Amino acid sequence: MHIGNKIRELVKEKGLAVTEFAKKINYSRRNAYVIFSRKSIDTAVLKKIGEVLEYDFFKYYIKEDITSKAEEPAPKYNRQLKDYETKIEALSSEIKYLKEINDLLKEKLKKKK
Template sequence: MHVGRIIRQKVAERKITVVWLAKQMSCTRTNIYKIFDRKSIDTDTLIRLSVILDYDFFQHISDNEL
């Protein structure tokens, strides 16, 4: 499973809108959808998403799930 799918799943589980997440990330909805489609992501963006969504996405890296 790639990181974008995991992020999309956590957003859905928390019933967060793409509009809200885009505002928190200071980007557009289009950029959020692009993140959902990414197989990989830069560390800074993943840290920001981890804080905003209150979820440790890095556990998937250490578990070798990405």
């Protein structure tokens, strides 16, 4: 997405003159046109522009970021998960074994009484 084009489009939709828009974001008219030509923009400036135009520009970036992360495999976490599953299995076996020992000891104590 060309962020400058989107900003220009919204300024037009809001019926703002470029001079008025520039004044609201504390920029010169000339620098407003520079913003319109930009493919990317500083987040602080984009936040200010979003407030002035009452528009959330960050939704485009969040959507892209979430989509890309959801589709990426996580080999590091898959490895950790496998390790934890192995540990859980070993601990479950140990618990079962200790319960058997505990039951045998209880039986032995009952016989002594």
